[in-house]
Amino acid sequence: MKKEELIAKLKTIVEPYVQDEEAFKKLSEDTTFIGDLKINSANLVDVILDVEDEFDIRIENDEMEQMLSVKAAMTIITSKIDG
Amino acid sequence: MIGNDIVDLEFAGINSRWREQRFLDKLFSKEEQDFILSDENRFENIWKLWSMKESAYKIISRADGIVRFNPKDFNCVVKNDTLGHVVFENKSIPTVTQTNQKFIQTTTCLESHWISEVFQLLNTDSKMQHKQSYKHAAKAYAQLKNVSIEIIEIFKNEIGVPQFYIQGNLQEEQLSLTHHGYFGAFVIAV
Secondary structure, three states: OOHHHHHHHHHHHHHHHOOOHHHHHOOOOOOEOOOOOOOOHHHHHHHHHHHHHHHOOOOOHHHHOOOOEHHHHHHHHHHHHOO | OEEEEEEEHHHHHOOOOOOOHHHHHHHOOHHHHHHHOOOOOHHHHHHHHHHHHHHHHHHHHHHHOOOOOOHHHEEEEEOOOOEEEEEEOOEEEEEEEEEOOOEEEEEEEOOOOEEEEEEEOOOOOHHHHHHHHHHHHHHHHHHHHOOOHHHEEEEEOOOOOEEEEEOOEEEEEEEEEEEEOOEEEEEEEO
16 A cells, blocks of 8 residues: 555544644644644544554554554554555 | 543543444453443443543653553552552552543542642633643642742643743642543642
């Protein structure tokens, strides 16, 4: 999957939980979910479940702990769908 | 060290997959899930344990400044409707939880004296909520120190922890703020 396509899919997934619209508009690989997008940590697990369903993958707990930014999410997703 | 967390129960139900087993498995241990499913209050039980974990997490992240998402490393022990503790590594962190129909709020404090207050927020814009939360905390702090609210400021330090300043001087009383949906709360260690 192309990088741009992956980012677009992630954007759709996180959008309902975003509390900082400005940061969402500027979303890039360096954007963090909690720090930048102000996603409530209670919703982070919803994001992760949505990612699992969208890409048909399973994310382990130690991987979930790493998924704090767009870049980290892309790395984990790519390693699973290519693997 | 202090931390707190509030869950707006109406908000928690929106856009959340709390009903799913996979949701439980990602956040809660077997023992915690037994507690959650022990009566018909599954929804409230989930958010009670979540607010306990999150408030204890704040104490830990204040200490080292690291952002984590490791809810299963924080293990909740519920003593009764109000009191409990959260075990993280070799630490046991006491918790006080307030539950009503609208919100669940947990305060955790390693100091023995603290003041806390829950307040309603006017809207859900995060910048406005920050402003409002700061105002509530500053007002309480002004009363506590018996000074004018005009000379109190709150700034976040480099790891995002809010701190009180009086006329530009950092104060020692610790502050923790939380907001979710239409509710906010502060706790000040005194």
